[in-house]
Amino acid sequence: MKGIRQLADHLDISIGTVSRALNGKADVNPQTRQRVLEAAEKLGYVANQSGRSLRKGSTGVIGFMMQTGPEITGQGDTFFMSVFDGVQTVLARHSLDLVALLCSSSEDPDAYLQRTVARGFADAIILSATRRNDARFELLDRHKIPFISLGRSLTDVGQPWIDLDFEGMADAAMERLVRAGHREIGVIWPDGDLNLGYLFVERCRSVLDAHGILLREENIFRAKPSEAGGYAVAKEIAARPTRPSAIALVNETLVTGLYKGLEEAGIRPGKDIVIVGRHSPHTQFLSPTLTGFSLSLHDLGIALAESLLSAMPSYSHAYHTAHRTVWPMDLVEGESG
Amino acid sequence: MKGIRQLADHLDISIGTVSRALNGKADVNPQTRQRVLEAAEKLGYVANQSGRSLRKGSTGVIGFMMQTGPEITGQGDTFFMSVFDGVQTVLARHSLDLVALLCSSSEDPDAYLQRTVARGFADAIILSATRRNDARFELLDRHKIPFISLGRSLTDVGQPWIDLDFEGMADAAMERLVRAGHREIGVIWPDGDLNLGYLFVERCRSVLDAHGILLREENIFRAKPSEAGGYAVAKEIAARPTRPSAIALVNETLVTGLYKGLEEAGIRPGKDIVIVGRHSPHTQFLSPTLTGFSLSLHDLGIALAESLLSAMPSYSHAYHTAHRTVWPMDLVEGESG
DNA sequence: GCAACGACCGTAAACGTTTACGGAAACTAT
DNA sequence: ATAGTTTCCGTAAACGTTTACGGTCGTTGC
Numbered sequence: 001m002k003g004i005r006q007l008a009d010h011l012d013i014s015i016g017t018v019s020r021a022l023n024g025k026a027d028v029n030p031q032t033r034q035r036v037l038e039a040a041e042k043l044g045y046v047a048n049q050s051g052r053s054l055r056k057g058s059t060g061v062i063g064f065m066m067q068t069g070p071e072i073t074g075q076g077d078t079f080f081m082s083v084f085d086g087v088q089t090v091l092a093r094h095s096l097d098l099v100a101l102l103c104s105s106s107e108d109p110d111a112y113l114q115r116t117v118a119r120g121f122a123d124a125i126i127l128s129a130t131r132r133n134d135a136r137f138e139l140l141d142r143h144k145i146p147f148i149s150l151g152r153s154l155t156d157v158g159q160p161w162i163d164l165d166f167e168g169m170a171d172a173a174m175e176r177l178v179r180a181g182h183r184e185i186g187v188i189w190p191d192g193d194l195n196l197g198y199l200f201v202e203r204c205r206s207v208l209d210a211h212g213i214l215l216r217e218e219n220i221f222r223a224k225p226s227e228a229g230g231y232a233v234a235k236e237i238a239a240r241p242t243r244p245s246a247i248a249l250v251n252e253t254l255v256t257g258l259y260k261g262l263e264e265a266g267i268r269p270g271k272d273i274v275i276v277g278r279h280s281p282h283t284q285f286l287s288p289t290l291t292g293f294s295l296s297l298h299d300l301g302i303a304l305a306e307s308l309l310s311a312m313p314s315y316s317h318a319y320h321t322a323h324r325t326v327w328p329m330d331l332v333e334g335e336s337g
Numbered sequence: 338m339k340g341i342r343q344l345a346d347h348l349d350i351s352i353g354t355v356s357r358a359l360n361g362k363a364d365v366n367p368q369t370r371q372r373v374l375e376a377a378e379k380l381g382y383v384a385n386q387s388g389r390s391l392r393k394g395s396t397g398v399i400g401f402m403m404q405t406g407p408e409i410t411g412q413g414d415t416f417f418m419s420v421f422d423g424v425q426t427v428l429a430r431h432s433l434d435l436v437a438l439l440c441s442s443s444e445d446p447d448a449y450l451q452r453t454v455a456r457g458f459a460d461a462i463i464l465s466a467t468r469r470n471d472a473r474f475e476l477l478d479r480h481k482i483p484f485i486s487l488g489r490s491l492t493d494v495g496q497p498w499i500d501l502d503f504e505g506m507a508d509a510a511m512e513r514l515v516r517a518g519h520r521e522i523g524v525i526w527p528d529g530d531l532n533l534g535y536l537f538v539e540r541c542r543s544v545l546d547a548h549g550i551l552l553r554e555e556n557i558f559r560a561k562p563s564e565a566g567g568y569a570v571a572k573e574i575a576a577r578p579t580r581p582s583a584i585a586l587v588n589e590t591l592v593t594g595l596y597k598g599l600e601e602a603g604i605r606p607g608k609d610i611v612i613v614g615r616h617s618p619h620t621q622f623l624s625p626t627l628t629g630f631s632l633s634l635h636d637l638g639i640a641l642a643e644s645l646l647s648a649m650p651s652y653s654h655a656y657h658t659a660h661r662t663v664w665p666m667d668l669v670e671g672e673s674g
Numbered sequence: 675g676c677a678a679c680g681a682c683c684g685t686a687a688a689c690g691t692t693t694a695c696g697g698a699a700a701c702t703a704t
Numbered sequence: 705a706t707a708g709t710t711t712c713c714g715t716a717a718a719c720g721t722t723t724a725c726g727g728t729c730g731t732t733g734c
Contacts, residue, residue, distance in 0.1 A: 256623070
């Protein structure tokens with residue numbers, strides 16, 4: 001089946017009527033519509049994407065931008081896959097499709113985004129891995145492309161965002177550690193310019209301040225947001241003459257390497273050093289079990305999609321969700337702290 | 338910048354010339370071309386995707402189909418992200434873009450693929466998570482869409498594929514275990530209809546057969562390809578009156594849960610039970626370290642892309658790669674076996 | 675019996691590109 | 705100077721849709 005032309009010829013009606021029938025327009029005989037629908041189904045006709053979006057000016061595609069490469073943005077495992085699934089449950093209601101826009105590690109993210117939005121590839125965009133200052137926000141704003149970011153940034157063009165509650169996480173983690181008697185506390189700051197690192201570390205610092213505790217510079221460990229990064233931190237800690245009695249971190253991927261490195265140095269997590277982190281499918285099967293924060297990624301995806309739709313003129317009527325949401329997380333106690 | 342029309346008006350040339358200049362056609366004055374290129378750059382003009390692909394009949398987009406949801410096909414996110422990155426290094430040479438086609442867990446994969454190819458979304462497709470019998474192969478063949486699959490299937494329409502050497506993995510693992518004196522050997526068969534499970538388990542069986550060892554039915558453990566799946570297997574093993582002395586598995590995500598479940602039961606991996614698996618960024622930081630097979634995902638991605646291109650008429654001249662490749666893996670020794 | 679109306683459908687323009695074609699200069703060879 | 709050739713560029717058709725517009729026919733109301 002090539003196009004609507006063939007389908008129309010086959011049915012001996014005009015392409016206009018066929019199109020109206022398929023798109024659920026009013027001005028078409030129910031019986032005719034039925035015939036068209038059946039024939040389309042039987043012949044496997046689906047409207048050509050290019051023709052359709054050229055005429056309509058919209059594509060029906062939502063893009064989720066992410067960077068590829070061995071070191072992703074500090075999320076591990078099935079983080080994105082779960083979020084996607086949540087997003088899709090909402091988009092499906094409007095026959096919108098989700099695709100992942102994959103920016104290669106060798107390409108500049110800003111340039112990549114520029115290119116894809118100028119091409120008119122997607123009607124709206126979901127951004128992740130937001131940086132401290134993120135030019136992508138301004139770019140999308142300039143192009144008037146609806147978008148939402150999973151993550152805040154200092155750059156603010158008034159777009160909606162949803163971000164994990166890293167500050168609440170810092171609050172809860174620090175309070176907990178202080179209450180348990182810790183005074184020498186370390187935090188891991190994920191490398192790169194991701195905004196969440198600033199949010200987390202700054203808040204940790206101020207909470208500790210309020211307790212009259214100093215977050216010492218040498219207790220702020222910079223690390224690649226990966227297993228290897230966690231391992232490197234562990235080695236660094238082990239090499240110290242004196243070390244923090246507790247450590248807090250925000251990237252779930254770090255934990256595995258951190259555990260390993262500490263154990264190799266004879267420092268037992270949960271016993272010789274307390275660890276508070278983020279949960280993932282992986283972390284709940286580590287030994288000792290992790291004390292960390294968890295959330296429903298599926299629900300997060302749903303919220304992302306709903307907020308995005310409410311920023312899109314054609315769909316906003318159906319949604320009036322919060323413009324910006326700080327997504328709460330639950331502290332799940334484990335053996336590590 | 339709206340379209341080529343505006344750009345042409347701005348330069349006071351015809352749109353035909355502008356298009357030719359942008360697309361590197363021969364019939365255009367170098368000086369004119371220069372002007373066009375500069376103006377396009379300055380005004381941020383990029384050809385509209387829909388118009389372009391409507392006219393050309395091709396989109397310049399390669400789709401990588403994958404299923405979303407918390408339980409993906411036994412690979413973690415980082416698996417695909419690394420492969421993507423390899424694919425992109427090749428595609429970039431031809432200004433082809435890679436996008437991930439995300440099939441929701443609530444949608445039938447065959448129907449999803451049918452829909453997206455009929456729309457003409459991508460010029461070619463990379464398939465993953467190949468099933469024992471996979472209708473998607475026939476569908477793409479029927480539509481004459483070039484594609485390659487990461488994984489074999491009983492369904493064969495002559496398309497290229499690349500698959501990890503699960504049989505070689507079975508050979509090496511079984512030989513190693515037998516040589517170490519194991520006679521009661523268990524294997525984990527990932528749930529679902531993925532073809533790799535059949536390949537691996539059948540080969541394990543026949544290798545053991547050749548040594549006069551029986552792969553007992555109760556030693557074939559079915560498990561969801563996830564951490565939780567591994568944990569469940571561990572519990573099952575622990576509940577046995579007699580248990581295998583070694584266990585081999587193919588999904589890297591299983592290991593974490595397996596370790597945890599065994600340890601909870603007082604069965605020490607590498608000491609009380611030998612484990613051979615697959616490496617991932619995670620597994621090298623487990624304790625005890627895993628004995629398992631590893632490969633370069635980036636290179637795998639490169640090979641995938643090259644084989645795919647050689648199946649695409651417009652690019653095949655530049656590539657003559659092997660039609661089908663069984664991708665070798667290296668056994669990296671660890672403490673678990 | 676006539677006007678008015680509604681239900682349904684066909685026609686054609688438009689979306690933004692690319693490219694085959696032809697034509698106008700400028701140049702070369704005789 | 706003329707014919708032939710090359711270089712460059714403009715024109716217009718085509719890709720597959722959607723949709724505004726108008727037309728035909730049958731029905732209704734008087």
